[in-house]
Amino acid sequence: MQRSLMIEPVKCTGCKQCEMACSMTHEGVFNPARSRIRVFEFHAEARFVPYTCTQCAQAWCQQACPVEAISVDAATGAKVVKEARCVGCKVCTIACPFGTVNYVRATGKVAKCDLCGGDPACAKACPTQAITYVDSDWTGLERMRAWAAKATATA
Amino acid sequence: MKAVILGAGPAGVTAAETIRAHNPKARITLVGDEPHPPYGRMAIPYLLSGRIDEAGTHLRADPDHYRNLGITLKTGRALGLDAKARTLALEKGELAYDALLIATGAKPVKPKIKGLNLPGVHHCWTLADARAIAALARKGEPVVLMGAGFIGTIILEALALRGVSLTVVEQADRMVPRMMDAKAGALLKRWCQAQGVKVLTGTSIAGVEKGPKGLAVTLSTGKTIPAALLVVAAGVAPNIGFLKGSGVKAKQGLLVDAHLETSLPGIFAAGDVAQGLDFTTGALAVNAIQPGAVAQGRLAGLNMAGERVADRGQLAMNVLDTLGLVSASFGAWDGVDGGWRSAALDRDNFRYTRLEFLGDRLVGANLVGIGPHVGMVRGLIETGTRLGAWAKTLKRDPNRLPEAYVATLAGRRD
Numbered sequence A: 001m002q003r004s005l006m007i008e009p010v011k012c013t014g015c016k017q018c019e020m021a022c023s024m025t026h027e028g029v030f031n032p033a034r035s036r037i038r039v040f041e042f043h044a045e046a047r048f049v050p051y052t053c054t055q056c057a058q059a060w061c062q063q064a065c066p067v068e069a070i071s072v073d074a075a076t077g078a079k080v081v082k083e084a085r086c087v088g089c090k091v092c093t094i095a096c097p098f099g100t101v102n103y104v105r106a107t108g109k110v111a112k113c114d115l116c117g118g119d120p121a122c123a124k125a126c127p128t129q130a131i132t133y134v135d136s137d138w139t140g141l142e143r144m145r146a147w148a149a150k151a152t153a154t155a
Numbered sequence B: 001m002k003a004v005i006l007g008a009g010p011a012g013v014t015a016a017e018t019i020r021a022h023n024p025k026a027r028i029t030l031v032g033d034e035p036h037p038p039y040g041r042m043a044i045p046y047l048l049s050g051r052i053d054e055a056g057t058h059l060r061a062d063p064d065h066y067r068n069l070g071i072t073l074k075t076g077r078a079l080g081l082d083a084k085a086r087t088l089a090l091e092k093g094e095l096a097y098d099a100l101l102i103a104t105g106a107k108p109v110k111p112k113i114k115g116l117n118l119p120g121v122h123h124c125w126t127l128a129d130a131r132a133i134a135a136l137a138r139k140g141e142p143v144v145l146m147g148a149g150f151i152g153t154i155i156l157e158a159l160a161l162r163g164v165s166l167t168v169v170e171q172a173d174r175m176v177p178r179m180m181d182a183k184a185g186a187l188l189k190r191w192c193q194a195q196g197v198k199v200l201t202g203t204s205i206a207g208v209e210k211g212p213k214g215l216a217v218t219l220s221t222g223k224t225i226p227a228a229l230l231v232v233a234a235g236v237a238p239n240i241g242f243l244k245g246s247g248v249k250a251k252q253g254l255l256v257d258a259h260l261e262t263s264l265p266g267i268f269a270a271g272d273v274a275q276g277l278d279f280t281t282g283a284l285a286v287n288a289i290q291p292g293a294v295a296q297g298r299l300a301g302l303n304m305a306g307e308r309v310a311d312r313g314q315l316a317m318n319v320l321d322t323l324g325l326v327s328a329s330f331g332a333w334d335g336v337d338g339g340w341r342s343a344a345l346d347r348d349n350f351r352y353t354r355l356e357f358l359g360d361r362l363v364g365a366n367l368v369g370i371g372p373h374v375g376m377v378r379g380l381i382e383t384g385t386r387l388g389a390w391a392k393t394l395k396r397d398p399n400r401l402p403e404a405y406v407a408t409l410a411g412r413r414d
């Protein structure tokens, strides 16, 4: 049974615990700038939108990589960056139409959400359950996936 | 089905894997004319800068990958094609096919300038080139690079990181002239010079002779500079010589339809060798980029396997890292008729954002000193998302593009 991150912006209060947990888990520092999930703030509407990779089926990042540095974690379905193989060419960062693979200057490599191997820290840290880790079937993720399919020049 | 894939670069490898995924029984042969496992040319700069070894350039990490998929790897050069008999002539023997993919890529061109056949003059295109360059590009040695186009500028970084004394000679008035506008090009030039690279724009190489350091390179200004190595990155041409007389139609590359099929049925083309549908113009163009080669390879593979899938066109896009300054260009970065632009330049911090719109849709971009989420530019362009009121916001501040993206595409309330 595949699980996915379900994000419900209406429940988000903008506390950024998810960003803190993500950067701590992956980089060992509390630094939102190093987080792989980002909370977008729309102050005029007092609205907050946590945003990260949907692990889309097209896997643009994986396809674009010239050295097979991105692969699918069989257990979670996450597209995972193998740091040892990544050369830092950044082609995946422009190929991903969601903009959820980013270049990290400190490492010279790219980073993206890897679902923490099946126990996502952002979901655990979220105090309002705006981010939950649930069965893929009812995440509303289908909407994002449908969009991804529409977005594709090649699907 | 006998599928023959000619060319073992990213387009060819992706096509072979795609055919296998859709047809477990197909007999798939992948032919390349270089004596290495299939590798990615674009990893070569990272080999030169010492970040990876040659195995790190391989397109697939597992040496048994092709055998495991039942894809036969063959080394050989194609010399001719008999489309009626459906056979491909190789140096040794021939190969019969039901479906053929031509994914032979491109080769660098050597401008007609005196002295380019001297020892010490190299392209930077193959692993063999990389070995030759590595032997000559030693710390402190004077090196001249001809051409600051996209590929030249990538090579620039690799050479500079090797610690050579580098001079770049570009005949156009700026760096990366086909990827960036004058403001962006000027930022890149100033940045590179601040990192100790000499960049001569509006200058060409008039001739090369033997010299005390190995070579003496004479510029259009009349000045002569010494070089232990001259790297030529002055454009490429498709590898189509072997198709002469075959009937496959070509202009700048092999002309393909939306199904990646050439003018001859059963013969497909993908990657740097193909002139296929361009997303921005709707015309046929040679885009010659890694993501485009992979996408076309995948589509060609699908169509060869009998799935009729049409290409919506490849979006021209590039990302560059010049010694720490990251820049990117997408689609109609120079604007379209009837369109408008929003630009913000921060010279001191080497930041430039130029977005091009048609109505309330994004159609292209030039970005220097880029922040996170750069792929959103592709997402907005390819979905043709109507930005509505956000277009006005972006007119005031183009750097708010990620917010505009999330607000219009990702953050809608269910």
Ligand SMILES: Cc1cc2nc3c(=O)[nH]c(=O)nc-3n(C[C@H](O)[C@H](O)[C@H](O)COP(=O)(O)OP(=O)(O)OC[C@H]3O[C@@H](n4cnc5c(N)ncnc54)[C@H](O)[C@@H]3O)c2cc1C
Residues within 6 Å of the ligand: A089, A091, B006, B007, B008, B009, B010, B011, B012, B031, B032, B033, B034, B040, B041, B042, B043, B044, B045, B076, B077, B078, B079, B103, B104, B105, B106, B124, B125, B126, B151, B154, B155, B239, B242, B270, B271, B272, B273, B288, B289, B290, B291, B293, B318, B319
């Ligand atoms: C130094 C360098 C840096 C680059 N950096 C980038 C980058 O950052 N981003 C980007 O998007 N692109 C980059 N590129 C371009 C990118 O590498 C190409 O777009 C991509 O390799 C094209 O893939 P392809 O499969 O079409 O062709 P190729 O990779 O060129 O593969 C063609 C294959 O066909 C074989 N072949 C040719 N003729 C014959 C024949 N007659 N018989 C048999 N086999 C033949 C070749 O040996 C080769 O194996 C770079 C290229 C270089 C050289």
